[in-house]
Amino acid sequence: MTAAPKSRIAEILNHYEGDLLKDWMKQQLTGKAVPTDLMKESELRDQCAEFLRLLREASRGSVTDMVGSEWTELKNLLSDITGSRARQGFTPAETATFVFSFKQPLFDRLRQAYGKDADGLSMDLWNATTLLDNLGLLTTEYHQKGREDVIVRQQRDLMELSTPVVNIWDGVLALPLIGTLDSERTQVVMQNLLQRIVDTGSAIAIIDITGVPIVDTLVAQHLLKTVAAARLMGADCIISGIRPQIAQTIVHLGVDLKDVVTKATLSDALSIAFQRTGYTVRKGGRSESVSSNGTEDGVQTKVASRAGGTQHL
Amino acid sequence: MERIPILKMGGFLLITIQVDMHDRLAMTLQNDVTDMIVKTRARGVMIDISMLDMVDSFIGRMLGSIASMSRILDAETVVVGMQPAVAITLVELGLSLTGVRTALNVDKGMELLRSSIERKEANGAFVRD
Structure with missing residues (x-):
């Protein structure tokens, strides 16, 4: 575009900003571009006006490439609009249409400006269409990026959520x-557990696998590794919550769990842990009277668990 | 030459590894420990590796062999304060240090040494005055 005449897009944007806005709004409201139930007309008008203003500023430079710093603000605006629309429930296509619908008003003005000058008109139409296409594509890109951010965040949350290490008693950790x-999760689990062992100085960790649906050789190996690592640091691991099927699977697979203390339920594991740390649990509440109403068994248990404390020997 | 100090604490030897272990240093330590056990007639050896944040298979094996050697010389070995990253590395290397006793910190390690020596003496081993 060495000897090409200067593009008149900037000039048109300058002159007819108000008219363009009016046409564009009409275009969007009559067309199906904006689901009016999702956003108010005034909000749309604000967005359009801001878009036009920034486009006018930006197009003072070159309108064909969008690399200059004068385009940054416009890109930021598009990013914001896309973000807010994604939250409001717009589809990517609808968001892109926001930009594309500006084509017609702009083209109309260009045609008026050029009149019979076919060469100039086609050149500027091409410029305008490239510009708006690029801007439209940007919105799709931002939309996609927003979605990806959400997915990444959720993955991280899931990872964190799924591996809580609970300080179940003084010196006893539980890891349900x-x-x-899988390998990646086990890595996180192992690191979390070991770190907590260091932080709390707990000598016993109970790994409860009640919620693990399938135990195959890989999972068993991961568990054994965790147990071995904890042992190296000076903490003992107890594996609990082994369901009957899982016990069968483990034996059929030939996994050797001889060096690991295993218990069927978490409460068994906890009582072993109490034994080793020197605590005893006993039923108390003999002095408390059992209320007359209600089934006796249930009430008795409740009283026991409330009053019955754990004492240090 | 660089050396890792070995402190005598009552009937125990205390070794705190605070520098990056390289192979020569490890070999020297191994020699020094066995010498010291014989010289001081120590009944327990405590190796504190809480400052160590990197191990290789050689160092891992060295820890294991120090423990075996001490046992032959009738001294219990306990490794204390292993960092999570180190533990994971050792497990991944396939070194689970069977035969080495471990504890979370120096306090617990002391306790472990004392109780195991008491048990040994109760079982009729030679009792020193």
């Missing part, structure tokens, strides 16, 4: 595992 264990 829920869901399938």
